[in-house]
Amino acid sequence: MLGVVEPKAVISAPASASLMEAAGLKAGDWVRAWSTDGQDWKDLNSLTDLRWQITQATLRGEALYLMVSDRHGHGQRSARIDLGRLGSHEIDASTMKAIGLGPAFSEPVLGDVKAGGPAALAGLRKGDRVVSIDERPLADAFSVRERIVKAVSGGKTGAALARRA
Numbered sequence: 001m002l003g004v005v006e007p008k009a010v011i012s013a014p015a016s017a018s019l020m021e022a023a024g025l026k027a028g029d030w031v032r033a034w035s036t037d038g039q040d041w042k043d044l045n046s047l048t049d050l051r052w053q054i055t056q057a058t059l060r061g062e063a064l065y066l067m068v069s070d071r072h073g074h075g076q077r078s079a080r081i082d083l084g085r086l087g088s089h090e091i092d093a094s095t096m097k098a099i100g101l102g103p104a105f106s107e108p109v110l111g112d113v114k115a116g117g118p119a120a121l122a123g124l125r126k127g128d129r130v131v132s133i134d135e136r137p138l139a140d141a142f143s144v145r146e147r148i149v150k151a152v153s154g155g156k157t158g159a160a161l162a163r164r165a
Contacts (some may be wrong), residue, residue, distance in 0.1 A: 006046035010071045010105040012142035018100025019086070023079040025068065027139030028105055033067035038078065041067055047104050054101060055091050058083045071105065106141040 013027035014020035033041040034053045044050050050066075057064040061084045069076045081099070088095050108130045113119045124130075130138055133147045 006048050007104040009044050009047045009050040011047075011050075012102040012105045012140045014100030015097050015102065018098060019081050019083065020079075020100030023066075023081050025066075025079055025100070027143065028071045029068045030071045030073065031066045031068050032073075032076070035065040035067075036062055038065040038080070041065075051101065054081070054083070054099060057081075058086060058091060058095065058099065059089055061087070061089065102142050108138050108141050108144045 009031040011020070011025060011027065011029050011031065014025050031044055031050050033043050034050070035041045036057065044053070054064060064081045064083055066079045066081060067076060068079055083099065086095060086098055088098075110119065110124055110126055110128045110130065113124055113126050130144050132138055133144070133151075136147070138144055138147070
């Protein structure tokens with residue numbers, strides 16, 4: 001058998017002020033099914049499948065209903081993503097940011113730490129779980145990267161404080 005292993009549709013933190021954030025979605029949510037009417041549900045097979053359904057609904061200017069649980073399958077609920085509000089029939093980076101779907105969820109755990117780099121100088125080590133930066137909690141690795149990029153582009157050079165678990 002041949003095939004491709006794709007990540008299940010467990011999402012990272014939706015972009016701030018995005019449609020997905022407005023719908024109450026958060027880092028670690030597992031999107032299990034989709035519907036155009038909130039009644040007739042179809043299973044989602046992967047994050048790629050979720051992206052495809054969001055793209056199609058955006059192009060049609062329709063809302064998309066998502067059946068969501070936590071990443072372990074507990075606490076099922078539905079969320080309505082009002083894609084028609086975008087008024088867009090084109091998919092580009094700004095459209096996807098407005099929707100709020102980022103990369104797959106990953107734990108905020110550090111990989112290799114460069115010796116002598118800002119993380120090492122702050123006392124961080126490979127395998128550390130980053131729980132906050134500048135006393136603001138973090139939910140996933142995407143949020144860690146996003147905050148670091150923002151700090152660096154804002155002129156901070158290692159001034160952001162990271163707390164590990």
